Amino acid sequence: MIKRLILALSLVAAPAPALAxxxxxxxxxANIALAELTxxxxxxxxxxxxxxxxVDTPACPIGTLADAAAWPDCVRSLPDRFAFSFPWHYQNIDVCVPFDADAKCPDGNCVTAQITRQLAIAADRRKGAAERAQALAFVAHFVGDMHQPxxxxxxxxxxxxxxxxxxGAKAPDRMNLHRIWDSDLAERALTxxxxxxxxxxxLAERRDRARGGVADWARESWDLSRTVAYPELKNYPDTCPATSEIRATIDEAYVAAARDTVRLQVERAGVRLAMLLNGAFAR
Known part of the structure; x- marks a missing residue:
């Protein structure tokens, strides 16, 4: 019980974002990718x-590719089994210095490194059923994660x-910029x-979005955080690094500026997920 309490407290204090x-x-x-699979x-x-x-997570099933894409966030409710994967959802590359694809990835514990690692596991027919299903879920999810700027x-x-x-009506004490991008802003932009x-x-857009590799896609997301997610904020100081205790406002101008970015990144993620799976499962 004491060990579980310590683990829970450590997860609360950890810098990992909540959901992507x-x-x-x-x-x-996942459904965009499914339509693009060979x-x-x-x-x-x-x-x-x-x-x-x-995989034995009945509360978090892996039955469809869409289920698989949602699974890594669902199993956050099972920290005794999956706490090891929590740092894999993000990378946190500093936008105040030139881009470095290898930054903030200790021992491969970041989203970009794990996409490559988990894809190799999913494609390996010598691996067990649970290991391959779990790896496929990680890939489907992490490709989405890395496209959230x-x-x-x-x-x-x-x-x-x-x-x-x-x-909107949600006060800053209840919300933060990351959570807004993950939830309210994303669902509004997509629906x-x-x-x-x-x-x-x-077809031309699909081809354009399928160019490059994981490091190139990470740089795109990094650049969008630098050019859209931060500078369009109202009441946000244009300083680098950011000052502490910032309270910004998401207004309609910000939503309009971010909307196309959200939609583009989701479409890119779907096409690119399909590209990775098509390559991994070519034979």
């Missing part, structure tokens, strides 16, 4: 997911977690007409 993009966005990313990759994904119950970039504020921000869906991007 929220359940809705992660599932949307027949070979789709068959292998189906094969892995058919054995998802082997504040899971990559930060101003010495834990990816915006230390920036209190008012959002306002015309809502994006699995087949929204054109």
């Amino acid at each position: 993009w929220g359940d809705y966005a992660h599932r949307l990313i 027949p070979t990759a789709r068959a292998e994904v189906r094969h892995i997911l058919a054995r998802g119950a082997a 504040l899971h990559i970039g930060e101003k010495h504020d834990k990816g915006g977690n230390d920036v209190r921000a008012a959002y 306002e007409p015309p809502a994006i869906g699995p087949r929204s991007p054109s």
